[in-house]
Amino acid sequence: MSEQFSRxxxxxxxxxxxxxxxxxxxxxxxxxxxxxxxxxQMPEYNSVGQSTYYATTCRECAAGCGLIVRTxxxxxxKTEGNANHPLNLGKTCARGQATLQGxxxxxxxxxxxxxxxxxxWDAAIQVVADTLANYKPEEIAFLMxxxxxxxxxxxxxMANATGMNAPIRFGALSMFEARATLSKAAEEALGHFSxxxxxxxxxxxxxxxxxxxxxxxxxxxxxxxxxxxxxEAKTKVRGKFIQFxxxxxxxxxxxxxxxxxxxxxxxxxxxxxxxxxxxIRGGALPRVFSGVEPIDVAAASDVPxxxxxxxxxxxxxxxxxxxxxxxxxxxxSNGLAVAEAVLALNAFADNLGKPGGVYISGLxxxxxxxxxxxxxxxxxxxxxxxxxxxxxxxFVHGVNPVFELPVSIDFKGAMANVEQVISFATFxxxxxxxxxxxxxxxxxxxxxxxxxxxxxxAQPVLxxxxxxxxxxxxxxxxxxxxxxxxxxxxxxxxxxxPYRDEVEFLNTKVAALMAEADGSFSAPEAVTFMAYFQxxxxxxxxxxxxxxxxxxKALEQNIAAAExxxxxxxxxxxxxxxxxxxxxxxxxxPWLQELPDPTTTVMxxxxxxxxxxxxxELGIATDDLVKVSSEAGEIQAYAYLYxxxxxxxxxxxxxxxxxxxxxxxxxxxxxxxxxxxGYFNEAGDLAFAGMKVxxxxxxxxxxxxxxxxxxxxxxxxxxxxxxxx
Amino acid sequence: xIKKIFDWLKQPLGLIAVGIVFLALFSAAAYGIYxxxxxxxxxxxxxxxxxxxxxxxxxxxxxPGAVKGPAAGIxxxxxxxxxxxxxxxxxxxxxxxxxxxxxxxxxxxxxxxxAIVADFVQxxxxxxxxxxxxCEDCHGDLSQxxxxxxxxxxxxxxxxxxxxxAAGEDQVKLTKLSDxxxxxx
Numbered sequence: 001m002s003e004q005f006s007r008x009x010x011x012x013x014x015x016x017x018x019x020x021x022x023x024x025x026x027x028x029x030x031x032x033x034x035x036x037x038x039x040x041q042m043p044e045y046n047s048v049g050q051s052t053y054y055a056t057t058c059r060e061c062a063a064g065c066g067l068i069v070r071t072x073x074x075x076x077x078k079t080e081g082n083a084n085h086p087l088n089l090g091k092t093c094a095r096g097q098a099t100l101q102g103x104x105x106x107x108x109x110x111x112x113x114x115x116x117x118x119x120x121w122d123a124a125i126q127v128v129a130d131t132l133a134n135y136k137p138e139e140i141a142f143l144m145x146x147x148x149x150x151x152x153x154x155x156x157x158m159a160n161a162t163g164m165n166a167p168i169r170f171g172a173l174s175m176f177e178a179r180a181t182l183s184k185a186a187e188e189a190l191g192h193f194s195x196x197x198x199x200x201x202x203x204x205x206x207x208x209x210x211x212x213x214x215x216x217x218x219x220x221x222x223x224x225x226x227x228x229x230x231x232e233a234k235t236k237v238r239g240k241f242i243q244f245x246x247x248x249x250x251x252x253x254x255x256x257x258x259x260x261x262x263x264x265x266x267x268x269x270x271x272x273x274x275x276x277x278x279x280i281r282g283g284a285l286p287r288v289f290s291g292v293e294p295i296d297v298a299a300a301s302d303v304p305x306x307x308x309x310x311x312x313x314x315x316x317x318x319x320x321x322x323x324x325x326x327x328x329x330x331x332x333s334n335g336l337a338v339a340e341a342v343l344a345l346n347a348f349a350d351n352l353g354k355p356g357g358v359y360i361s362g363l364x365x366x367x368x369x370x371x372x373x374x375x376x377x378x379x380x381x382x383x384x385x386x387x388x389x390x391x392x393x394x395f396v397h398g399v400n401p402v403f404e405l406p407v408s409i410d411f412k413g414a415m416a417n418v419e420q421v422i423s424f425a426t427f428x429x430x431x432x433x434x435x436x437x438x439x440x441x442x443x444x445x446x447x448x449x450x451x452x453x454x455x456x457x458a459q460p461v462l463x464x465x466x467x468x469x470x471x472x473x474x475x476x477x478x479x480x481x482x483x484x485x486x487x488x489x490x491x492x493x494x495x496x497x498p499y500r501d502e503v504e505f506l507n508t509k510v511a512a513l514m515a516e517a518d519g520s521f522s523a524p525e526a527v528t529f530m531a532y533f534q535x536x537x538x539x540x541x542x543x544x545x546x547x548x549x550x551x552x553k554a555l556e557q558n559i560a561a562a563e564x565x566x567x568x569x570x571x572x573x574x575x576x577x578x579x580x581x582x583x584x585x586x587x588x589x590p591w592l593q594e595l596p597d598p599t600t601t602v603m604x605x606x607x608x609x610x611x612x613x614x615x616x617e618l619g620i621a622t623d624d625l626v627k628v629s630s631e632a633g634e635i636q637a638y639a640y641l642y643x644x645x646x647x648x649x650x651x652x653x654x655x656x657x658x659x660x661x662x663x664x665x666x667x668x669x670x671x672x673x674x675x676x677x678g679y680f681n682e683a684g685d686l687a688f689a690g691m692k693v694x695x696x697x698x699x700x701x702x703x704x705x706x707x708x709x710x711x712x713x714x715x716x717x718x719x720x721x722x723x724x725x
Numbered sequence: 726x727i728k729k730i731f732d733w734l735k736q737p738l739g740l741i742a743v744g745i746v747f748l749a750l751f752s753a754a755a756y757g758i759y760x761x762x763x764x765x766x767x768x769x770x771x772x773x774x775x776x777x778x779x780x781x782x783x784x785x786x787x788x789p790g791a792v793k794g795p796a797a798g799i800x801x802x803x804x805x806x807x808x809x810x811x812x813x814x815x816x817x818x819x820x821x822x823x824x825x826x827x828x829x830x831x832x833x834x835x836x837x838x839x840a841i842v843a844d845f846v847q848x849x850x851x852x853x854x855x856x857x858x859x860c861e862d863c864h865g866d867l868s869q870x871x872x873x874x875x876x877x878x879x880x881x882x883x884x885x886x887x888x889x890x891a892a893g894e895d896q897v898k899l900t901k902l903s904d905x906x907x908x909x910x
Contacts, residue, residue, distance in 0.1 A: 005731050017750075032843065033765045035835040039801035040828075048790035048798025 039073060046073075055082050055537030057451050057465040059444030060095040060102075061173055061583065062146035062373075063087065063219040064451035064463040066537040067096060076100055076445055076469050081221070082537045087457040088221040094581055094595055096221075101589040102426070102443055103469070107662030109428055109440035110473040121476055124439045128481055129488035131393050131420050141382065141391045142167035145398025146174055146373050148449040148465065150506055154479050154497065158486065161496030165391075168382055170374045172404035172584035172673075175686055176577075176654065177217055178330035178339075180375035184683040185325070185339030189557060190352070191550030192360040194370040195455040196343070201229025202356030204320030206241045207273075207311070209266045209342050211326025214251040215580035215598075218326075219456030227254070239320075242311060244269060245328070247575045247609060247651040248644030250598035259311075260646050263573040263689060264564030265301035266329040269308070270341040271561050272297035274348050276312030286555035288344045300563060302646075320356040321349035328575050328689035332564035335681040341561070344554045353548025362545025364452030365462040365513055377684035379405055386414035393420040397441065397478055402430040403658060404584055406676040406686065408632045424478040427588060429661045440475040442467070447477060448502050450510065450538070458544035462513070466534045477502045506530075510539070518542050567677055568631045568692035572614075575651040576672040576688055582655030587665035597653065600640055601710040606669030609642035609651040610695065618697060623706030625698040628652065630691045632677040635670035636698060638707045650695055765837040767872055769823045774867040784860045784867075791850040791860070799836045802828050840864060842879050846908050856891065884908070 039046070046052055051072045058065045058079075066085025070078045079099055083090035112124040132140065142155045144167050155167040174180075179195070187193040200206055200213070200223060213223040230239035243252035244259045244266060252258050261269050275289035298305040315321050325342035332338065343358070351357025363370065374382075379401065385391045387410075394415070401411045415421055415434050424441045425432035432438045441447070446467045453461035479502035486493035499505040510533055511526040513519065518541045523529035533539055566573065578584065579597065586592040593604045600607060608626055610618075620626060624639045628650065637652065645651055656669025679687040733739050777787075785791060790798035806828050809815040815825055827834045840863075842848050853863070861867070865876030877883055885903065892899035901907065 031761070032841055033837050033839070035837055036799055037833040037835050038799040039803070040831065040833055041803040042801040047793065048788075049794030049796035050790070 051077070054466060054468040055464070055535065056445065056468055057148075057449070057463040057537065058092065058096045058099060059147050059447075059449075059451070059465070060099050060585070061216070062171060062451070062454070063221065063456060064147070064453040064461065065092060065096060065219075065221050066463055067092065067099075068537070069445060069468040071468055074469055076103060085463065085537055086459055086461050086540050087219065087453050087463070089225065091221050091225065093221050093224075094592060095583060095586055098586065098589040098591040099445065101591055103445045103472075105427065105588055105662060105664075107428060107588065107664075108426060108443070108473060109432070109438055109475070112437070112439045112474070112476070114437050121474070121481075124437070124476075125481055125484045125488065127437055128422065128439070128485035131395075131422065132485060132493050133489040133491075135393045135420070137162045137164040139390070139392040140395070141165045141385070141393070142395045142397070143382070143399060143401065144169045144396075146171040147398060147451050148444075148447070149452045150449040150502075150509065151397065151479050152371075153509060154482060154505055158482070158493065158496045162492040168374045168378065169371070170379055170399050170401060170404070172654070173216055173578065174373035175376050175404070176331065176688065177326065178335055178681075178683070178685040179218075179372050181330040181335045181339055181681060181683040181685045182325065183370065183372050185336055185343055186360065186549070188336075189340045189343040189347070189549075189554040190358070190360060191553055192547060194547075195361045195372075196549070197359045197361045197455050197458075197546060198223075198226075198322055198324050199356050199359065200226035200322065200324075202320070203230055203322035203351075204237065204239050204356065205314055205318050205322070206230060206239065207315075207321070207323040207342075207345065208241070208243050208245075208251065208255070209270060209323065209325050209338060210245045210329030211324040212249045212251045212577065212580070213324065213326065214254060215249065216578045216583050217251075219453075222456030240314070245575075246573060246646045246649045247577070247642075248599065249327070249577060250580045253599055253644075258644070259303055259307065261301045261303050262646070263328070263575065263649060264332055264334070264566065265297070265303075266325075266332075267334055267337040267341040267559065268292055268297040268561055268563065269301050269303060270323065270325075270338070270345055271559065272308050273312045273315060274341070274345050276309055277316040277348065280313060280316040286344070286348060288341070288555050288557045288559055289348075291559065291561045315345065315349060320351070322346065322351060322356060322358070323349070328577065331681070331685060331688040332690045333566075333679065333681055333687050334560070334562060334564045335685060335687070336683050337559050337561065340554075340557055340559050344557065344559070347551055347554030352551045352554075353546075358549060359546035360549050361455040362458075362460050362547060364454065365460050365516070365539060365541070366509060367452055367460075370454070375680070375684035376405065376409065376678075376686035377680040379411070380409050380678060380680075383409055383411050383414035386411075386418050389417060391418060393422070394418045395422050395424070396431055396435065397424040400425075400429040400431045400585070400661075402434060403661070403671070404673070406632065406673045406678060406688075408676060408678040424481070426475070427662055430659055433660045439478070439481055440473070441478040442471050442475045445469060446471045446475070448479075448506055450506065457540070458546050459541045460545045461538060461540040462510070463538040464510070464533045464536075479505060513539050516541075564687075564690055566690050566692045567679060567687075570630060570692040570694035571648070572693050572695055573646075573649040574628070574630065574672070574675060574689070574691040574693045575645075575649055576654050576676065577651055579653040579655035582653075584655065587656055587658055587668070588662040590664050593664060593668075596710045599644070600642065602640060602707045603710075604668065604708050606635075606637045606653060606656045606672075607640035607707055608637045608695070609640050609645050611645050611647040611649075612641045612643055614647045615639065615641050618695060620695075620697050621701055623701035625701075627696045627698050628672075628675060628693050629696070630675040630677070630693045632691070633674040635672065635674050637670045638701075639697075640707060650693065764839060764872070764874060767837060768827070768834040769820070769872075771820055771871050772873075773871045774873060775869055775871065778868040792854055793851055795847075795849045795851075797850055799838070802834055839873065840875055840879065847910055848908070 051070045065088035066082030067079050068082050081088045081090040081092045111118040159166045186196045241255045242257045243255035246263045271292040272294040323342045323345040325339040329338045346358045405411050421435040422437045423432035423435035449465040451463045483497045486497040520540045521532045581595045620639045622641045626639045652672040657671025658665040787800040788797035790796050815821050888902040892902045
């Protein structure tokens with residue numbers, strides 16, 4: 001500073017300048033002025049300045065968790081779990097929270113349209129009516145998602161009355177969960193064709209063979225609560241958790257011990273543990289375990305014999321042992337054997353129908369039999385029928401098969417052969433963009449409905465849904481469209497759906513529960529009963545309906561204890577896993593895209609998990625672009641060096657790689673379903689974890705490109721610290 | 726380099742330049758302050774509070790939120806229309822045209838609330854009504870005015886002044902009413 005211009009003067013001037021800037025950029029009240037748009041007609045039950053809360057059901061997956069949505073001036077602001085709901089007891093997962101971003105998604109389908117050209121609803125309903133009336137019933141197929149159940153019931157009623165094909169339900173989650181395999185194994189080993197329910201919370205030692213039950217598996221919120229019970233050590237000893245899988249999942253990351261077995265050897269390992277445990281315990285060797293030789297299993301599975309013996313010791317000695325089959329372990333050629341072998345371990349541990357053990361999920365209210373979603377093989381059959389021209393009209397609701405099914409099933413090609421494809425999609429997804437007509441349904445938060453809780457709660461639960469906001473766009477409930485169209489089509493269709501609208505249909509179905517005893521509430525007449533149904537967010541029984549599995553079969557089975565077969569020339573096993581944050585339909589929600597993956601912290605992209613040792617051999621570093629190819633196809637994605645994966649395995653998350661589905665999802669990442677061939681296991685589930693792939697480096701990491709993630713490489717690999725040899 | 730600039734600025738010409746720049750900055754700042762104090766555009770620019778009050782309509786009839794919550798609220802136009810559709814003038818008056826057009830076309834009137842405080846202030850009408858304050862104590866006598874304007878700036882000094890007066894000699898009350906956490910939590 002010069003003497004003529006002192007520091008003090010400089011500070012004064014600088015201060016004056018800063019103050020001027022601050023005033024100019026607006027500290028005054030004008031900066032806080034916002035436009036308020038009051039109601040045009042305020043509902044009577046609303047009060048200015050106070051929120052209104054509605055109970056409804058989450059529709060982000062089929063589990064059926066209860067939600068309480070806070071609304072203010074007709075806008076939904078926040079979703080939370082419904083504390084009274086027996087399934088989730090006030091909790092939600094990230095996808096439940098992000099359901100709001102589906103509601104407010106800027107890329108929703110706003111009007112009924114024919115290949116993008118908007119049309120009136122009257123014309124749209126006429127199109128549906130003509131389609132129903134002009135095609136033979138056996139030429140019409142309904143493909144529906146795993147939620148909501150009320151629409152499925154409505155279409156089922158229509159199909160039963162008219163001879164139309166029964167509606168087929170499908171969802172990528174049920175494919176990756178291998179629900180068909182699990183329910184078939186439950187039938188063969190436990191005597192009930194249903195979903196088994198695993199009481200994780202009451203167990204002491206949990207052995208999970210690939211089940212990602214803290215992520216997306218069956219009913220993740222309920223199982224996460226169970227897991228908290230396992231770990232809670234106030235009233236009992238803290239439970240132990242061992243995960244068997246080739247690639248450490250977010251669920252596995254919570255385990256005490258990770259057993260990185262060779263993919264395809266899950267059945268052998270389960271049986272070997274059973275055999276060793278039976279030998280420790282003494283007595284007759286159960287027939288189911290007799291076919292394996294632990295030493296050979298140890299060699300085949302890369303699990304040291306000592307490890308098998310140690311775990312067998314736990315199984316033989318402790319009470320409260322629970323074994324869970326799931327995830328990629330079932331999506332293999334021998335998936336059914338894996339499920340049966342693991343269920344046999346439960347029978348050996350004598351936990352069937354006991355606290356901390358395996359139960360059979362009871363039927364939900366108003367349910368006649370357990371209805372699982374279609375397996376991938378059944379979807380292949382549907383696609384074949386469509387391609388051959390046996391199906392001439394296809395209705396699609398709540399599912400996106402063009403994206404969700406592997407390319408090898410070629411649903412897209414099959415759709416091209418269908419004369420009339422009508423989609424009821426809320427979002428412009430891959431399937432609806434190929435449909436002849438799109439007649440958009442409301443978003444789940446704008447909809448009436450109910451969802452049966454298939455598994456996860458002890459008591460039967462019918463979870464109720466109601467609109468929490470008025471529909472934003474010119475959309476219409478698919479149930480209303482079908483009811484109106486059936487009336488127009490006349491004949492058996494009109495007889496099948498003699499309702500004024502969706503709400504009357506719902507009332508008819510739900511009011512039947514009034515006669516049932518042991519309900520969470522009761523009412524003398526239907527109007528009050530329905531009011532309670534909306535108020536509480538559903539109806540459930542007060543006591544448990546879990547069934548005890550038959551215990552005589554599981555240990556007496558003959559399980560073909562062979563390794564799974566793998567197809568393809570490559571040297572790496574491929575483990576496609578459902579992204580714990582995005583699942584199958586979350587990619588269009590920025591909150592979920594921005595949510596770091598629990599194990600890798602990657603956001604907004606697809607990555608290929610490669611063991612650092614393998615990567616070194618192949619000359620691959622994190623953020624390098626790699627090509628993964630199988631006999632079915634190839635994809636490109638960025639490499640992520642992941643120490644918690646076997647060197648002979650690569651893993652890719654499923655959930656990205658959309659070519660449609662709105663601005664947040666499109667042209668982002670890659671879809672590992674493109675690598676999967678159409679091989680099925682005995683239960684008809686896709687052998688999605690039965691592929692071998694090649695990995696090639698395409699180009700080195702470019703600064704500024706690559707994966708967006710939160711972790712620093714420094715903590716994990718010592719990047720920038722100088723490599724230790 | 727800097728010294729050279731300062732030397733030049735001390736020349737007469739430099740001083741004039743400094744003066745001009747300073748004047749420009751000062752007037753810009755003054756204009757900025759002036760702008761921040763201007764009332765925003767409202768959908769019905771000459772909304773006459775005085776006429777409504779003269780008809781004997783209570784404040785809480787249109788702004789019922791004041792009695793139970795943070796926001797007094799802006800009435801839905803259904804409430805406006807309940808009276809106005811019985812008033813012949815509504816259909817002919819140009820001043821009432823915004824209301825008529827909005828209601829008949831199913832559009833919303835987008836008001837801009839001006840009796841507002843900063844986001845970090847947790848204001849609630851309820852406690853003030855319960856303490857016996859009347860609307861006009863803070864919002865002024867609206868029986869004489871048209872569109873609402875704040876009678877004073879709602880700043881912390883003004884709030885605190887009243888809080889302290891309300892406490893009087895009562896030390897416990899004074900602590901409660903002058904605690905930061907009473908309004909900032």
